[in-house]
Every structure is written in C-alpha cells, then in structure tokens.
Amino acid sequence: MSEPIKRVVLAYSGGLDTSVILKWLQQEYKCEVVTFTADLGQGEELEPARAKAKLMGVKDEHIFIDDLREEFVRDYVFPMMRSNALYEGLYLLGTSIARPLIAKRQIEIAKMVGADAVSHGATGKGNDQVRFELGYYALQPDIKVIAPWREWDLTSRTALIEFAEKHQIPVPKDKRGESPFSTDANMLHTSSEGKVLEDPWDEVPDYVYSRTVNPEDAPDTPEVITIDFERGDGVAINGVAMSPATLLETLNDYGRRHGIGRLDLVENRFVGMKSRGMYETPGGTIYQLAHRGIEQITLDRGAAHLKDELAPRYAELIYNGFWFSPEREMLQAAIDHSQTKVSGTVRLKLYKGSVIVTGRKSPNSLYSEKVVTFEDDAGAYDQRDAAGFIKLQALRLRLLGRRDR
Numbered sequence: 001m002s003e004p005i006k007r008v009v010l011a012y013s014g015g016l017d018t019s020v021i022l023k024w025l026q027q028e029y030k031c032e033v034v035t036f037t038a039d040l041g042q043g044e045e046l047e048p049a050r051a052k053a054k055l056m057g058v059k060d061e062h063i064f065i066d067d068l069r070e071e072f073v074r075d076y077v078f079p080m081m082r083s084n085a086l087y088e089g090l091y092l093l094g095t096s097i098a099r100p101l102i103a104k105r106q107i108e109i110a111k112m113v114g115a116d117a118v119s120h121g122a123t124g125k126g127n128d129q130v131r132f133e134l135g136y137y138a139l140q141p142d143i144k145v146i147a148p149w150r151e152w153d154l155t156s157r158t159a160l161i162e163f164a165e166k167h168q169i170p171v172p173k174d175k176r177g178e179s180p181f182s183t184d185a186n187m188l189h190t191s192s193e194g195k196v197l198e199d200p201w202d203e204v205p206d207y208v209y210s211r212t213v214n215p216e217d218a219p220d221t222p223e224v225i226t227i228d229f230e231r232g233d234g235v236a237i238n239g240v241a242m243s244p245a246t247l248l249e250t251l252n253d254y255g256r257r258h259g260i261g262r263l264d265l266v267e268n269r270f271v272g273m274k275s276r277g278m279y280e281t282p283g284g285t286i287y288q289l290a291h292r293g294i295e296q297i298t299l300d301r302g303a304a305h306l307k308d309e310l311a312p313r314y315a316e317l318i319y320n321g322f323w324f325s326p327e328r329e330m331l332q333a334a335i336d337h338s339q340t341k342v343s344g345t346v347r348l349k350l351y352k353g354s355v356i357v358t359g360r361k362s363p364n365s366l367y368s369e370k371v372v373t374f375e376d377d378a379g380a381y382d383q384r385d386a387a388g389f390i391k392l393q394a395l396r397l398r399l400l401g402r403r404d405r
Contacts, residue, residue, distance in 0.1 A: 005031045008117040008146060009110045011102055011132070012037050014049030016171060018121045020160050021148045022056055023167050025119060029146070034062040034113050038102050041069045041187025041245065052170065064109055068101060069187060073244035076101050076323075077188055081284070081291055082232045082342075083335045084307065085315035090265055092281045092288060093318050094189025099128060100323035103135025110143065117144035124150045127270050131321035138324035181208055187248055189261075189281040200266050200276045211252070211280035215259030215353030222351035224358070225254060227290045229346070232339025234287060248283045255282020258350040270320045286348065286355050293346040293357040297365040303338050310334065 008025055012018045012035035025033050035053045037046050046065050053063045076097050087093055106118050118136055122128035129147055136143050154160050164171050182194045190211045197204060206214060227247075228236035234247050242250060255261050261282035269275050295304060310331055317328045344362025348355055370380045 003116070005029045005117045005144060005146070007032045007034060007113060007115040008119050008144075009034045009036055009106050009113070009115045010119045011106055011121065012049060012053065013121070014046070014052050016160055016164060016169075019052060019056070019169050020154065020163050021119065021121055022053070022058070023169060024148055024152060024154075024163070025146065026057070028152075029117075031117070032062070033058055034064070034109065034115055036064045036066070036102075036106055036109050038098075038105060039065065039067045039069060040072050040098055040101070041249065042185040044185075056169070062113060066105060068105065069245040070243060072098065072101055072187060073248050077248065077284075078233045078244055079332060079336070080314075080318060081288060082339050083311050083314045083331070084288065084292055084295075085311050085318060086288075087315040087319045088265075088267055089312075090263060091267060091279065091315075091319075092189065092263075092284045093315060094186065094279060094281055094284065095128070095184050095191050096131060096319045096321075097188065097323075098186045099131035099321065100135045103132050104139060107136060107139040107143065110140070117146055119146040119148065122147065122149065125271065125273070127319070127321070130270055131323075134321040135324055183210070185210075187245065187252070188284050189279055191277055191279050193275060193277040197276055197278060204264055204278045208278055209262065209280060212256050212262055212282050213259045215262075218257065218259040218352045220352075222349045223254065223258065224347060224349050226345050226347045227251075227287070228344070229291065229294045230343045232291070232336070232342040234290070248287070251283030251286045253283075254350055255286055259353040260350060260355055261285035262353070286350070289355045289357060290346040290348055291342075293348075293360045294344050294362060295342055297360050297367045298342045298344060298362050299338065300366065307335065307338055 008029065008031050010018065010022060010025065010033055012022065014037065022033050022035065025031060035049070035058055037049045039046055050063050050065055054060065080093060080097050085093060087096070109115070110118055120129070120132045122132060124147070129150075133145050133147070136145055154163055161171055180196045181192045183190055183192045185191075192208050196202070197208065226238055227234050228239070233244070236242060237247060237250050261280055261284065263279040263281070264276075265279060266274055266276045299307070314328065314331045314335070317323070317325060317331070322328050341364040343364055344360060346357060347359035349358050368380070370377055
C-alpha cells in the first residue's frame with residue numbers, strides 16, 4: 001500500500017475547476033493543500049485567488065502567487081523563438097511553452113514546503129497533463145502526481161457546480177451557464193477551444209477573439225516599427241531598450257491594434273486525437289517574422305538550412321512536453337550557437353493583420369552588394385566560374401540520362 005499523501009502543491013488559478021480540485025483533494029486525500037498561482041502575463045487579477053484559497057482553509061504561508069513574466073519570456077519564450085519553431089508549420093506553441101515553467105516552480109515549492117505530491121487541473125483528453133507530468137518527473141523523479149480529472153466522477157460542468165455549491169465554493173455568474181468555449185492565456189498568446197469551435201467547418205465567431213481587433217477594423221494606415229536583436233534575442237523596439245517581458249508586451253500592443261496573430265488550426269494532439277483551436281499570438285507573430293528577417297542576412301546558408309531542418313523536431317518536443325529532455329537541450333545548444341552573430345535591426349510594416357519585413361541591417365551581415373549586383377562588380381565575382389560548377393552538379397544527371405535514354 002502506498003504511503004498516504006500529507007501535503008500537495010496544486011497549480012491553482014482560482015477558477016471553478018481548480019477550486020473544486022482544492023476541496024476535493026482536502027476531502028479525498030485528507031491532506032494539506034498548498035496553492036501555486038503563476039503570473040505569466042495572462043492579464044487577470046490574481047489576488048482573488050489568494051482570498052479564495054484562504055476561504056477554503058489554505059494557510060497564508062502556503063499560498064504562493066509568483067510573478068514569472070520576465071523568467072517566462074527570457075528563459076522559455078526567447079530560447080524557443082531562436083529556433084523559429086512552429087508546430088505543424090503554424091502554431092507558435094503559446095500554451096506548450098508555459099507548462100514547463102509552471103511545473104518547475106511547482107516542484108521548487110514542493111521542496112520548500114516538504115510536499116510529497118503535486119496536482120494539476122488538466123483533463124485526461126488533452127496535452128497539458130503530459131506536459132505537466134513529464135516536467136514533474138524530470139525534475140523530481142519520485143514525486144507523486146495527482147490528476148483529479150483522471151480519478152473523480154465529476155464529469156460535467158453541472159457536476160462541478162453542484163459540488164461547489166454543496167461545499168460553499170463561490171461560483172461566478174458566468175460559470176453557471178454553459179460555457180461557449182474554454183480559454184487559456186499568458187503573455188505570449190490566448191488559446192480557445194471547445195463548444196462553438198468544435199466543428200472545423202464553422203467559422204470562428206468574432207466574440208471568441210480577445211487579444212486582437214478584427215483585421216478589417218484595424219487602422220487604414222500602416223505602422224512601421226523596428227526591432228533590435230543581440231545574439232538572437234530582441235533587445236529594443238524603435239531604438240528603446242526593453243526587458244524581454246516588456247518587449248513582448250509592447251509587441252502585443254502593436255499586434256492587438258493591427259489585428260495580427262490570429263490562427264484557426266486543426267492540430268494533432270500528442271494523445272492521438274485531432275482538435276480545433278483558435279490562437280491569438282499578436283506580439284509573438286511579429287517577433288518571429290522579425291527574427292527570421294535578421295537571420296536572413298547574418299546566418300550562413302548551411303547553418304540556416306540546418307536550423308530549418310531541426311525546427312520541426314524542436315517544436316514537436318515542446319508541444320509534446322519534453323522541454324527538460326536531453327534531446328531538447330542538445331538542440332538548444334546547437335540553436336544557441338547559431339545565434340552568436342544574429343545581431344542587428346529589422347524594420348517591419350504592420351497593416352490589417354499582416355506583418356511585412358521591409359528592411360534589415362547588421363554589423364555581422366553576410367550580404368554583399370558588391371558580389372550580388374547586376375551592375376559592374378569590378379571582378380568580385382567571375383561569372384565564368386559558374387560553368388564548371390554547373391557541369392559538376394549535372395554530372396550524375398547526365399550519366400543517368402545517357403543510361404536511361
């Protein structure tokens with residue numbers, strides 16, 4: 001028989017689901033619950049989570065509300081962006097990249113308070129249960145994980161509300177009706193899925209969007225900005241130096257205003273099913289294109305093409321929850337090495353949902369006007385050399401052609 005759980009650290013938002021989980025853990029496991037609420041720039045007031053946890057009997061010293069915004073962007077978003085990772089060619093991994101940081105902080109708190117278990121509110125159908133738990137086990141192999149959605153019989157919103165009312169857990173008015181869709185948000189993106197979004201043929205209703213104006217309603221005049229990069233990371237906008245989190249927040253404001261970063265996607269979940277989601281990643285969409293823009297003039301062709309080969313694998317590792325795996329760390333080392341000369345400035349035009357790179361410059365540029373010009377290059381490139389190059393490249397094709405003719 002396994003040892004009884006004495007203390008558990010719960011990833012706690014203060015919402016209906018995690019509040020029910022808090023009480024359920026207290027009842028089912030007869031254990032002390034420590035709550036952890038992460039501020040990842042989701043734009044919500046987090047102090048009500050403290051009051052709600054206290055109301056449910058959690059001690060003051062066991063309520064953790066941590067501002068992780070700078071760490072999130074500096075140590076997770078920016079390293080991922082250096083890779084140009086897109087899951088299935090489109091998704092900027094906004095939810096995926098937040099989970100390892102939450103898992104890491106949960107384990108740190110568990111060690112601080114002497115907890116023998118951690119718990120999360122992810123369902124048994126989604127990817128997040130995998131991401132959280134792979135993070136937990138990588139950082140503390142013997143930790144006990146409690147996943148209530150895989151254990152309890154509260155299988156509907158009605159059941160959750162009935163449980164909450166029975167145990168005097170406050171239920172917001174907007175939770176009493178059937179939710180039209182569910183959302184998850186952080187500084188990088190907002191994701192929405194379920195209910196009105198489940199039929200992939202139906203267009204996403206405009207009321208689902210929360211981070212961006214409709215591109216059709218965006219300003220009729222384009223806006224031009226510049227982003228400065230150092231060693232692959234953004235450091236300034238329009239010449240004004242900014243911290244990682246401030247830079248992303250500022251780009252979010254630009255993206256929101258111009259309707260940039262909307263994505264309607266049917267993706268393949270790690271657990272095996274397809275799901276349809278709507279993602280809004282305003283600042284991240286601008287940033288990713290700018291990063292590729294500065295790489296265009298600072299990365300050698302071989303390095304750039306190898307990065308593009310590695311990026312889908314890197315994206316899949318993050319999507320599937322393997323941030324703390326040796327293979328992700330190996331890829332990160334190679335990617336970071338490629339960024340040592342990726343410094344300079346990119347100019348972008350923002351207009352009605354689109355981002356266009358209109359200029360790039362760098363002290364480390366490999367672009368040579370002298371070599372590439374159609375005018376007189378003063379001997380910088382001998383065009384006669386191309387004849388031998390082409391003949392060597394064509395050798396095997398000519399041999400094949402002679403054989404098969």
